Amino acid sequence: MKNFFLFLFFTGMSAPFFSQNPAISGDAFAHTYSIVARDSITGEMAVGVQSHWFSVGSLVSWGKSGVGVVATQSFVNPAYGPRGLELMENGKSASAALNELVSKDEGKEYRQVAFLDNKGNSAAFTGENCVESAMHHAAENFSVQANMMLNDNVIPAMKKAFNDHKTLPLAERVVEVLKAAEAAGGDIRGKQSAALIVVGPEKVENSWEDKKIDLRVDDHAQPLEELERLLKVARAYEFMNKGDVAMEEENVEDALLYYGKAEELFPANLEMRYWKAIALANSGRIEEALPVFREIFAEDDNWREMTTRLPASGLLNVSKEDLNRIVKKP
Template sequence: MKSLVLKGGVLFIILLSFRIEAQQVYKEKFAHTFSIVARDKSTGEMAVGVQSHWFSVGSIVSWGQSGVGVVATQSFVNPAYGPNGLTLMSEGKSAKEALDLLVAKDEGKDFRQVAFLDVKGNTAAFTGEKCIVSAHHIIGDNYAVQANMMLNDKVVPAMAKAFEEHKDLPLADRVVKVLIAAQEAGGDIRGKQSAALVVVNAKPAKNSWEDKKVNLRVDDHATPLVELQRLLQVHKAYEYMNKGDLAVEAGDMELALAAYGAAEQLFPENLEMKYWKAIALANNKRLDEALPILKQIFDKDENWRELTKRLPKSGLLTVSKTQLDQILAL
């Protein structure tokens, strides 16, 4: 009984605070935009992607929590849909139940456009009557796409089509394809400025800092989706670097080198990726392979040579004094 009373109290507080915040509709951020909430049926990962002609759209539109769901709140944005929607879904409400509860209490609902997706893949979306045309949404299997203030009525159907056509891609890449399709179909009538991508896992994160699998924002850019796609590529490269480091710790140099190699292919101009690969080789008695890589790095930037001098003291470079001198003499 105490549990039911507590949950009821929490719900009352959420809805009361939501109604107060909703009364500020004309003071809220004017983030008209297009977005997608989606789930990968094979991995259970959930994502929200967005682009807008508004500064830092990712700071107010896109919300997600591992093991719970994702939210996109746009048009005249009421940011409370994000945290309050996630709280309701974490308590067992479906996407539709959570969205319906919040919309019912929102005095500015006619100006809102919102989409929820829960951990089971249930989706719900709402487009207020006063959202600026072209404005509508489509709910599909494990996804919802929505847009307002678009150049034309082709944008949202193009998003749905792109999501359906790219089932072979990882969820993050699939979402980016959807956003690109929206832009190519006409996009925001005002143009473009910022974009964001959030991916969360199917199961709750053990630690709060592990909650977002992908969390990328382009706050102000002439071509935000081009930049978002580049950042996703860099993100993948660093994921491979992390896998390589873990393999080194486990003593599996072949796996480590394969991971480092994959990282370099994704981000070939990055000196740091080459550098730590070379250090790993040197630490594992493969100095002959490390030397040409280090020479290439030192020739481009002398600071890496200076950094190398400092590594032995921290235990990050375990070669002999003779070998260290050989490296520094490159």
């Protein structure tokens, strides 16, 4: 029976929500600490998690724009994710949805689960058989939960961090909460993986638009440091995307502004510097663009060849003379 459930799990197939005893025979371990949260101003919702377990984000964090978010951990029953979101989408509150699923779960005493709906209602459950230190704190717009922690200080530290960082964007605020948990003791086994998702306040038409941020660190010596770095990169690329849109709209000044902000966040990235140079050239500021191009080509000459291909696509609008000046080798 155990091998059968393990087969179901590792092949991605679904076992029944109710299982025969032993109720957790095929469930993955994801002993961890996490937060589900909502920004009361923007309406964005997030899940942040860190664990000493490989690829924790593939199991614990679930979310859907305009609906809610779910964290399911300890001895993970992944069904809490999609089924909880379905219940909340159909109008049940976080508490009602969680209670319904917990009442049907024979392995509930091994579970730790948190739901948060799009109105900011949160609910959490910690089974009696979760490994100590295990507890949760559910409040308006957030819930923090942890099991297998080094001590009982983790949850109070997470709660304090969430309340102390109200001015930060939701994603950055969630990272601060995770960092506070780690500083307070964190997982008794150490650290290995982390994840962060953010979904929007309104339902979206296309599934690929659902997650505004979707970051995973599956295996790393310092997963929270890496998660924080990736979030910074993600923010830089948000500016890059805005710059690209501005370029499409032939709004070169806005493109320059956005590309410049991206470069400030991620100055070592050649592509961010490159598209800023392209925007400068397109605005007729060739003399400003030339030294930027030269620095980039010196680091990677493929960008020189790339530049020769852009005029045909309408992405670089300069005279042949200026193009030759840009791509000329020293």
